[in-house]
Amino acid sequence: MARIEARLQELGITLPTPPAPVASYVPFVIVGNLVHVSGQVSVDASGGIKGKLGDAIEVEEGQAAARLCGLNLLAQVKAACGGDLDRVKRVVKLNGFVNVTPEFSPIPQVMNGCSDLMVQVLGEAGKHARSAVGMANLPMDFAVEVDGLFEIG
Template sequence: MSGKIEQRLAELGIELPEATRAVGNYVPTLITGNYLYLSGQITILNGELKYIGRLGENLSVEDGMAAARLCGLNMIAQVKAALDGDLDRVKQVIKLGGFVNGTPEFTDQPKVLNGASDLMVEVFGDAGKHTRSAVGVASLPLGISVEVDGIFEIA
């Protein structure tokens, strides 16, 4: 499908990755009523893990922002798959929840999560403005640096 959001992605030069499958007893997305819930998306691209490590140790804030953006791209890919390719059905990005693997001294989780937040506004415009949590954690699965989940309102 080629709608308004697809055109926007093309204008931005953004190519979405393939939506990954669940690797456990859960689903990547779940639609209930007019809401689409997304399981946590990680820093994987074409089957390869990216941005392995901890913020404040071997990764910079800029690395973390790029990692969060990749999580955001994976989120949009999951949304597209869940909506049978029609991203124009997104009415509003409601909430993003971000988890940042960092040292105990690392306190720039909000800056890191801007990588995903900025992407949502770039792609969806005002409908991309959302509420958010940015949480620091001692570790994440597979040693990744960032994981992001979300809730979207859909038509």
């Protein structure tokens, strides 16, 4: 079994089927050894986590939403790598967008849900640069959206 697949199994994680685009874009673009993954929202088979942080959603549920985004990012990268996540050399950068009320400020803590997942799954290669910003709204009222840049071999 491949190293990353074994790690996912050890963590009890099953990656979802990569979500299909909902507008006029592609889920990822490969340029050289970089995979640029389009924004992945906090969706899962049950519909996902929707709403605003600071209103109906607290930090812990926001972290779970960011983690869902991370699972969807990994699913897209796996598709980009022909099913072989061992090709991932590094998570280069994640950009996190959190659906917030004006007074909500622990946005970085919410994004830790995605960042921590990358390190859990990929180890040292999961450490990355990151942006985390609050937004007035996100597509379809999802709580979190994250896009990413991954180096592959």
